[in-house]
Amino acid sequence: MAQKQADILYIKQRKVRQWTVILVILLILAIALRVRISEVRVRGNKTYTAEQAEALVFSEYWDRNTALCLINNLRHKKKTLPFVQDYEIHLTGPVSCDLIVYEKNPIGCIVYMSNYMYFDKDGIMVESSQVRLPDVPVIRGLQFGHVVLGKKLPAGSAQTFNEIMNLTQQFNLYEIACDSIQFDELHNITVNLAGDDISVYLGGDEDILAKISVLHDMLPEIRARGLEGTLDLSNYNDKDKGSTTSFKVKPKKSTDDTISN
Secondary structure, three states: OHHHHHHHHHHHHHHHHHHHHHHHHHHHHHHHHHOEOOEEEEEOOOOOOHHHHHHHHOOOHHHHEHHHHHHHHHHOOOOOOOOEEEEEEEEEEOOEEEEEEEEOOOOEEEEEOOEEEEEOOOOEEEEEEOOOOOOOOEEEOOOOOOOOOOOEOOOOOHHHHHHHHHHHHHHHHOOOOEEEEEEOOOOOEEEEEOOOOEEEEEEOOOOHHHHHHHHHHHHHHHHHOOOOEEEEOOOOOOOOOOOOOEEEEOOOOOOOOOOOO
């Protein structure tokens, strides 16, 4: 009889412990589900603003839940985001984290099948989007083959590919923001600068690097004078002191200015 009562007491105590554990777990879960990330410090972003990068990574309600964020980190579960190669979330507290963004940083794009196809400094196609990024030049006037993400820009020939790479890399190096790079039927090059009503006629690809270098040197003066029009660098040659450059102001101006270098 005593043994039976002891067994009953043991069963009751075990049930109490079980229910206690369950209640504690439920309480912890309830608290965990209510703790949300509200402070985000973004680093590494260039294409996106900090607010845009945060909105992309934490686009859903549960993305900001601290516990789920920790679980996703352990599982290496991440979203696929446009123009983002990778990102990391480092929790710095129950409601705060560091968001480190590794962007693809395209330096140029082409228009293909109504989309903008972006390529990086190595000419690899890294993104397809209907979004037109500012300050990333569109290559126009050339026919391109079949475009595949992860493959090289299908420029048709090695010479054309190298020419496009040289142009976009140099503009990127000198931090000259371009809206478009236009090739005509003779393969002459005209560049439309971003943020300015300024075109630059580079002509052929002879001394192209020297032309972009002198463009970088001349732009501050052109912008300081508020000029709009076409800068002709087609005859510029850094080895020929007699070579000329000129800036033809748009007809709406009363006069034409010429800037020599």
